[in-house]
Amino acid sequence: MKLPILKLVATLISVFGLLSSVIxxxxxxxxxxxxxxxxxxxxxxxxxxxxxxxxxxxSDSKVKNLQNLKSMVAICNTELRLDLFPEDEADVTAFLNKQFYKFKK
Incomplete structure (x- = not known):
């Protein structure tokens, strides 16, 4: 009976590890x-x-840090009804930060 529980725990740890790396x-x-x-x-x-x-x-950018950038992407998504998923918002934020802003993580 212990073996199936251990397999389940190992599987759950693997799944959570994969999810955290994706996120x-x-x-x-x-x-x-x-x-x-x-x-x-x-x-x-x-x-x-x-x-x-x-x-x-x-020069008069409202975006002063990474949190501002995340917020602005989320605001655009909501107000313009872009229908982006949270991971898409994260992707856009990462691209814009790498391309233009270069804020530290």
Missing amino acids: ASPDIANGKKIDEQKCYACHAKKSGFGNGDMIYTR
């Missing part, structure tokens, strides 16, 4: 794809210059 490592390529498909055009319109990247690099 802990965002997919930057997916974040870039989402940015290109859903973010860039809106930001290009907002910038007034037709360049969606300018919103990330402007």
Whole structure:
């Protein structure tokens, strides 16, 4: 009777290990794809210059740290009804941070 319980515990530990590694490592390529498909055009319109990247690099940026960046991505997702999953938000945040902001984790 102890052996099946030990197997179950070992399986659960393995599953949680896999889940934590998936959650802990965002997919930057997916974040870039989402940015290109859903973010860039809106930001290009907002910038007034037709360049969606300018919103990330402007001198009066509202984004001052990684938490601000996460919040802004979540706000855009909610207000614009982008239908991104939480892991997609994490991917976009990771891409934008790597590409433009370079905040420490």
